Amino acid sequence: MNEKSALIFGQNDYTFEIQKSISSHYENIHVLTLNGDDEFGFDLSDEWDALSNIVDMNDCVVFCILEDMAENIFLTISLRDTFKELTIVALARDKESSDKLILAGASRVLPTISTTANVIVEMLEKPIITEVLHNILYEESDLQIAQIKVENPDMFEAKYPADIDWSRDHGIIVISIVHEDMSSEFIYASKEKHHIIRSGDIFVVVGYAQDIKDFEKLIGSRCE
Amino acid sequence: MFKRLIVDWAYFLNTSDAYQKKKLFFYNLLENSNYKYKKYFDLFMIILIFISVVILVREVKSHVDDSLLFFNNYIISIIFFIEYMLRLWVISSVTKVIIEQSEYDAMLGNEFQVLKPIKEITKVKVKYMLSVKAIIDLLAIIPFFHQLRLLRMFILFRVFKLFRYAKSIQTFTSVIAAKKFEFLTLLVFASIIVFVSSVLIYVMEANNPDSPIDTLFEALYWSIVTISTVGYGDITPTTEAGRTVAMFVIVAGIAVFSFTTSLIVTAFTEKLDEIKDLKLIDDIAKIKEFYLICGYENLSKEVAKKLSINNKVIILEEDPLKVEQATKDGFVALNHDPGSIDSYKKLRINVGTQVKAILCLSHSDVENVYTALTVRSFNKDVFILSILINKINRNKLNFAGVNELFYEKKLVGVIAKEFVGQPVAFEAIHALRSNYNGIDMQEIIINDRVLESFVTVGQLENKRYRVVLLGVYKKSKKRFFFNPFDSIVLEVGDYLLVIGNGQFIDEFSNYLHKKGSK
Numbered sequence: 001m002n003e004k005s006a007l008i009f010g011q012n013d014y015t016f017e018i019q020k021s022i023s024s025h026y027e028n029i030h031v032l033t034l035n036g037d038d039e040f041g042f043d044l045s046d047e048w049d050a051l052s053n054i055v056d057m058n059d060c061v062v063f064c065i066l067e068d069m070a071e072n073i074f075l076t077i078s079l080r081d082t083f084k085e086l087t088i089v090a091l092a093r094d095k096e097s098s099d100k101l102i103l104a105g106a107s108r109v110l111p112t113i114s115t116t117a118n119v120i121v122e123m124l125e126k127p128i129i130t131e132v133l134h135n136i137l138y139e140e141s142d143l144q145i146a147q148i149k150v151e152n153p154d155m156f157e158a159k160y161p162a163d164i165d166w167s168r169d170h171g172i173i174v175i176s177i178v179h180e181d182m183s184s185e186f187i188y189a190s191k192e193k194h195h196i197i198r199s200g201d202i203f204v205v206v207g208y209a210q211d212i213k214d215f216e217k218l219i220g221s222r223c224e
Numbered sequence: 225m226f227k228r229l230i231v232d233w234a235y236f237l238n239t240s241d242a243y244q245k246k247k248l249f250f251y252n253l254l255e256n257s258n259y260k261y262k263k264y265f266d267l268f269m270i271i272l273i274f275i276s277v278v279i280l281v282r283e284v285k286s287h288v289d290d291s292l293l294f295f296n297n298y299i300i301s302i303i304f305f306i307e308y309m310l311r312l313w314v315i316s317s318v319t320k321v322i323i324e325q326s327e328y329d330a331m332l333g334n335e336f337q338v339l340k341p342i343k344e345i346t347k348v349k350v351k352y353m354l355s356v357k358a359i360i361d362l363l364a365i366i367p368f369f370h371q372l373r374l375l376r377m378f379i380l381f382r383v384f385k386l387f388r389y390a391k392s393i394q395t396f397t398s399v400i401a402a403k404k405f406e407f408l409t410l411l412v413f414a415s416i417i418v419f420v421s422s423v424l425i426y427v428m429e430a431n432n433p434d435s436p437i438d439t440l441f442e443a444l445y446w447s448i449v450t451i452s453t454v455g456y457g458d459i460t461p462t463t464e465a466g467r468t469v470a471m472f473v474i475v476a477g478i479a480v481f482s483f484t485t486s487l488i489v490t491a492f493t494e495k496l497d498e499i500k501d502l503k504l505i506d507d508i509a510k511i512k513e514f515y516l517i518c519g520y521e522n523l524s525k526e527v528a529k530k531l532s533i534n535n536k537v538i539i540l541e542e543d544p545l546k547v548e549q550a551t552k553d554g555f556v557a558l559n560h561d562p563g564s565i566d567s568y569k570k571l572r573i574n575v576g577t578q579v580k581a582i583l584c585l586s587h588s589d590v591e592n593v594y595t596a597l598t599v600r601s602f603n604k605d606v607f608i609l610s611i612l613i614n615k616i617n618r619n620k621l622n623f624a625g626v627n628e629l630f631y632e633k634k635l636v637g638v639i640a641k642e643f644v645g646q647p648v649a650f651e652a653i654h655a656l657r658s659n660y661n662g663i664d665m666q667e668i669i670i671n672d673r674v675l676e677s678f679v680t681v682g683q684l685e686n687k688r689y690r691v692v693l694l695g696v697y698k699k700s701k702k703r704f705f706f707n708p709f710d711s712i713v714l715e716v717g718d719y720l721l722v723i724g725n726g727q728f729i730d731e732f733s734n735y736l737h738k739k740g741s742k
């Protein structure tokens with residue numbers, strides 16, 4: 001995600017939290033209100049020309065977070081119709097609206113109910129895992145999760161990822177590898193050896209900040 | 225002096241743990257249908273009753289062994305007598321009445337009046353003794369006096385004791401009792417028909433030499449046999465007038481029969497929901513551990529679906545339509561207000577021992593605060609998790625005693641942050657959370673069995689099982705050790721946090737628990 005601006009469609013409780021969370025990633029964040037009167041107001045009438053006055057639509061990510069799912073889906077389909085390459089992140093309540101939003105052209109969907117349910121169940125059933133994941137995601141401990149792009153595959157001497165002792169050699173744990181074709185694979189997905197590390201692969205790693213930095217230097221660059 | 229002794233004795237018994245424990249035990253055994261050993265006692269008594277009846281039937285035409293007769297006449301009777309006395313004992317507290325009276329008199333500065341509590345105790349005990357159940361119990365003991373042959377028939381009263389022990393009979397009688405007035409009306413109607421038709425048939429037939437009806441008793445017998453639609457045919461009217469009466473009785477009989485049937489069916493239909501609820505409550509009381517979800521919304525449905533894979537889940541919801549929906553969705557849902565202490569009492573839910581956690585998932589902070597406070601008012605320890613709808617209510621929910629608060633909007637914010645910052649990492653965590661492609665993250669607890677074979681992290685060989693060891697949670701230090709050194713010593717109560725294919729994790733876990741793995 002290298003866009004400079006973010007547009008948030010919808011003014012509600014989610015707006016504040018999303019705005020707060022993504023503020024460090026974007027130079028400009030604009031919140032647009034449905035049926036608002038000022039320049040940051042919008043309606044669902046397909047008139048998106050005014051948006052170009054606010055941000056460069058080619059360098060922007062859009063969050064569709066209207067609470068009325070029918071309106072949110074309509075907004076998503078309307079934006080996709082006008083901006084074919086735009087990154088659209090949409091809020092979905094349940095699986096049904098999640099599927100519809102993907103059909104409507106959303107790049108990513110944030111399913112609120114199923115994600116909330118997953119986290120609540122994890123909290124109860126796997127409290128330690130939840131705490132650890134929470135600390136990693138919220139960066140409340142020194143542990144971090146990062147994605148690192150391989151630019152120097154020669155150092156692995158054509159080894160299979162599962163054969164490398166990441167934790168002992170580099171002090172980090174590799175969870176999964178995303179190949180160039182964007183297919184993702186868990187490090188020990190099967191007992192078979194599938195893939196030799198190539199340039200352009202992305203590692204998802206967990207570790208302490210310094211270890212991750214050292215690892216980055218060794219194999220490539222952090223992928224933002 | 226005597227009065228003083230009585231009061232001292234009452235206080236002694238009332239404060240004696242041994243006495244109270246024994247009394248409570250017998251009370252539970254005899255009267256508390258939720259007591260786990262009561263069903264064995266009931267079964268034992270039912271067997272005794274059947275033995276009694278079998279001996280009675282056998283005795284009619286054959287010789288019964290003396291030892292069996294002794295068992296029937298003495299042993300069973302004595303057991304029933306002991307049961308009768310125990311019931312009389314546990315039905316009310318004598319000591320409590322004496323103490324209350326003595327304290328009352330002391331408060332007013334009067335001398336203790338011994339007669340008053342005795343009167344009150346006698347009243348309560350006699351009232352019990354005159355109840356139908358107690359009379360049946362007493363009559364069931366009478367065959368003890370077996371020398372009087374007629375009294376042996378009282379053995380049949382032992383059969384009536386089945387009402388006490390068989391729950392289905394109790395349910396049936398309660399259903400019938402609910403329609404007492406209708407049955408009484410029917411009985412009066414049938415009695416009038418029987419009376420009138422008996423007299424009529426007697427008047428019409430008794431003087432006819434060809435008619436089998438000669439006495440009023442025969443007329444009454446014929447009336448009852450006919451009105452009940454049984455119609456043996458051993459006695460039939462021969463005169464035209466008599467047959468006219470018969471037609472009248474037959475039509476009335478059909479009316480009585482259909483009315484009775486419809487009454488029983490209606491009574492059962494009306495009570496069906498109640499019976500089902502009672503059965504459900506009984507079933508819930510037997511569950512050792514479950515999650516209690518208060519409020520049924522979309523989120524509750526998702527949470528219940530996921531939790532019920534490995535756990536029992538009970539839903540409490542005030543709105544009957546939502547309860548119906550939850551039941552249709554395949555969950556155990558009860559139409560009770562989760563914000564009322566009475567609900568938990570009625571449902572006989574032991575929050576302290578049975579409930580793993582209470583989840584307040586209503587889409588209203590007001591209701592969640594109310595539920596949390598209600599639960600906290602009678603249980604300080606149970607884990608309560610609540611969702612937070614409006615963040616200005618965070619403190620109120622914390623104040624109400626919620627252990628864990630969950631603010632959905634913040635979660636969405638965090639996910640958005642991860643997504644825009646590290647989309648690949650976000651996908652990886654999301655995949656882990658949703659068990660995508662069978663990849664899972666699990667906790668494996670270290671117990672004595674594991675420690676017998678594995679002492680340090682280096683011995684675990686997780687890589688051989690294609691499992692990533694993310695770290696060890698040390699219980700003693702309450703700290704998570706990421707990527708632990710091989711030399712770290714494992715202790716009982718530690719958790720291994722592993723990531724991998726679910727099946728591989730299971731294999732790894734089995735390997736750890738297998739004796740002599742190393």
